[in-house]
Amino acid sequence: MSDFKNIAVIAGTSESAVFIEAFQNKYSITAFAATELGRDMLEGLDCRIHTGRLDYDGFLKILPKFDCVVDMSHPFAVEVTRTVRKVCDAENIPYFRAGREKQNYSYKRIITAADKFRAADYLNSCPESRILFTTGVNTLLFYAENIIDFRKRAFVRIINTPESLNRCCGYMDNIIIGMPPFTSDDTYNLIKKYDIDILVSKDSGKRGGVLEKINAAEKADIPVILIESPEDRMNLMSIEELFNEF
Numbered sequence: 001m002s003d004f005k006n007i008a009v010i011a012g013t014s015e016s017a018v019f020i021e022a023f024q025n026k027y028s029i030t031a032f033a034a035t036e037l038g039r040d041m042l043e044g045l046d047c048r049i050h051t052g053r054l055d056y057d058g059f060l061k062i063l064p065k066f067d068c069v070v071d072m073s074h075p076f077a078v079e080v081t082r083t084v085r086k087v088c089d090a091e092n093i094p095y096f097r098a099g100r101e102k103q104n105y106s107y108k109r110i111i112t113a114a115d116k117f118r119a120a121d122y123l124n125s126c127p128e129s130r131i132l133f134t135t136g137v138n139t140l141l142f143y144a145e146n147i148i149d150f151r152k153r154a155f156v157r158i159i160n161t162p163e164s165l166n167r168c169c170g171y172m173d174n175i176i177i178g179m180p181p182f183t184s185d186d187t188y189n190l191i192k193k194y195d196i197d198i199l200v201s202k203d204s205g206k207r208g209g210v211l212e213k214i215n216a217a218e219k220a221d222i223p224v225i226l227i228e229s230p231e232d233r234m235n236l237m238s239i240e241e242l243f244n245e246f
Contacts, residue, residue, distance in 0.1 A: 008066040012038035016072035068094035099236035100205030109223040129197035137164040187216035
């Protein structure tokens, strides 16, 4: 049993809600959600919620008030994890990070890419193919600037939040707006509607809806560019091991 009393949780994922629900009666918990969607995931839980993005200085002002930090941000929220970890190291705050359970896929037309740069290289080798990006708004500008004929052949599915929409200025003709969870049929219908040749997804684990996307691509018989999780290159504890720490 830990001696912690006051815990900061870097939230924004379904796992963070599960963690808070499990320990809300044992610890005083403050959750940090970068977006309104992340905040809404925590509705009904007994915790304080800070909504909005923080940089290093912002976290440095707040995190030293806590006994420990539990980082349950998205596997691809690399900058947030790097910043929080840097603050914890500087201030000697115990830091915990668990990785999502990795999933194996049987579909034969999956092409793995180490990162968005490798994904862009592959997509530019298929300049006539129509692309469905299910990688979210954070990489929209990168792909828009690095994919040949992006405006003519690319479509990006984003979450219907004010923040996401504000970041799509200039590319609304390429945007498909929706709200998760997305079923396999949801994605399959988009593939058929927009005559998609290639689907691009991040490998964000069991809770990331990846299997539903792959099933849709398999049904449509199109390839999937699957971008490897940064967590694959880290030695992280499992969710179960994290819970045992508390």
